[in-house]
Amino acid sequence: MKHQVDANTEQVILEAAEKLFLEKGFAMTSTTEIAKAAGCNQALVHYYFRTKEKLFEAIFEKKMRTFVAPFLQNSDNNISFEERLTQLIEAHFDLLKENPKLPFLVFNELLTNPTRLESLKGKLAVIPQTVLSKIEKDLKAEVEKGTIRPISAFDLMLTILSLNVTLFLTAPIFRSINNMSDENFDNFIENRRRENVIIILRSLKP
Amino acid sequence: MKHQVDANTEQVILEAAEKLFLEKGFAMTSTTEIAKAAGCNQALVHYYFRTKEKLFEAIFEKKMRTFVAPFLQNSDNNISFEERLTQLIEAHFDLLKENPKLPFLVFNELLTNPTRLESLKGKLAVIPQTVLSKIEKDLKAEVEKGTIRPISAFDLMLTILSLNVTLFLTAPIFRSINNMSDENFDNFIENRRRENVIIILRSLKP
DNA sequence: ATGTTATTTAATAACTCTATTAATACGATA
DNA sequence: TATCGTATTAATAGAGTTATTAAATAACAT
Structure with a gap:
């Protein structure tokens, strides 16, 4: 040793x-x-x-921040809404690609340990509000322009989260079941990046 | 006692x-x-x-079957593809609504315990093949009719799974953060049922 | 070199958990 | 009623866990 x-x-x-x-x-x-x-x-x-608990908390809080980071960075832009949204989706996707086990940790702990959820509530509750209200404004503007159908920012966020997170959550399972090679697996992932963007953009059409 | x-x-x-x-x-x-x-x-x-392990297995295997059940029942039909797909999505959704903790259990165990995944591989590997190939056929027919864009059955299944599963996986978290009442929560869930169907149907448009 | 502080280790207390065993209660049947 | 198999319990072995303590060692400034 x-x-x-x-x-x-x-x-x-x-x-x-x-x-x-x-x-x-x-x-x-x-x-x-x-x-x-x-x-x-x-x-x-x-x-x-x-304690083991304190060690975990040190890691978990940092990871939690990583997990929600893409939704926080404001892309102040002259590019179109569609492009901005695509960037957000892909930023979220890429973050998960680099931290594929993260969703497992977050869900596992927030769901099994009510205390953890409670303690994070204060810190996390602020984030959705500030972020969502900004996106909400964006969406409203687009709706008025007639470029998208009416939809809540929360629903949009949940859709992005769903498509991206579940991919990486289930990836090891499908990979194992289908005996995918590294290359096949990479193709599968990259194909899904495109697919997820397409699904979300289409879901917003008026 | x-x-x-x-x-x-x-x-x-x-x-x-x-x-x-x-x-x-x-x-x-x-x-x-x-x-x-x-x-x-x-x-x-x-x-x-x-053993605790055997007790768990008795439960887990049964639950696993429940989890994939909606994808297995073949709706031999005279109704349209769109209607059939809607029924499938909603059947899956309703099953999760009645077993909201199921995705947590399935993912948690399949991801943490490689043995579990391995042992289920044999039993589960057959299912996707038979089911997917049937849906694949359906999809191909619709593509030729020009009613939908080309898409793999696997991608479609993954999309359905993503949207439905993540909702119930994250629901307790959002509920807690947003301090939702029972009624608000129910509205939220029901709204998402509609939303998920819309997203998927739109994603298939040619 | 020497004293002082920070890091690292071995040992172990105090639990908790799974699994087994031996003893007992129960209920049907002969 | 005596007997036998099943159901149930208390007791406990044995392994593993977290956390603490005291002693050993390393690092370093004086």
Whole structure:
């Protein structure tokens, strides 16, 4: 068992924990396991983070922010609404592509642990309001121009979320069932990126 | 602690376990907890099902079948393709409405436990093939009639799955964040049933 | 070199969980 | 009523978990 002299041990533990939590969720991951993955003694995990819960929270909150990030960045633009929307959808898609296990973690913890949901409520409740109201305004303008049908920002967001999230949530399952090669899998994913954009744009037509 | 003389204890245990597994997943539910919920001794749980794993499997496989059921029933029809598709989407939606925790259980277990996925692979792999090929045929016919654009049955299924599943997966979260009343929540759900059908039908237009 | 602080480890307390075992209650049947 | 199989329970072994503590070691400034 080597000492972690050079690297920041706290960071190494954090990363090992992140990987394991994403793979197996909170309950199925033990601090012993995290320590082993980080190449350190189990007590060190507690030395740096005191409890498993606190360690998880440090990771979860950061990940939560990543998860909703694309909806927050405002693309102040001279490009068309359709282009802006496409960019949003694809930004969300790409983020999930780089963090494919993220939806699992988020849903798993928010659904099984009511406390977690409660504690995040305060922090997250603000986001939808500010973001949605901006998109709402955008949508209203387009509706008046007659370029799209009337639809709530919430419904639109939920549709984007649904199409993008479920793809990455189910991808490992379909991949396994269909015995896809890396290449097939990549094609499948990229095909879906296009498909999702098409579905959403079409759903808005007047 | 009363004896469970009258009712079929095995069934009572099964139902208690089902409820708890759906709420909190496999790892977070203990046999002790199941026994308490079933009003019996913890050893009885093992007496009837030997292991927690076997108990779970008995429930999971049944639930898995429920989950994919709507895609399996063939509506041999004289009604139009659009109507048939609408019925399929709504049947799937209604099933999820009655089993809102089901997607959580299925994803949670298939994703965290590779063994589970492997063991189901054999049983489930057949289904997509038979079902998809039938829908594929339907789609091809419609494409030739010029009523829809070319699309794979798999993509269509994934879209339906995405829209319906994510709604029920995220519903408790949005409900909590937005402090929805029962009535608001019901409206929200019913509105989405319509919305999901619209999105999918529109996505198929030529 | 030496004292001081930060990091790391081994050991272990205190639980909790699964699974098994041995003993007991129940109910039908001979 | 004596007997037998099924249902049920208390007790507990055994493994694994989190968290704490005290001791050892490394790092570093003086």
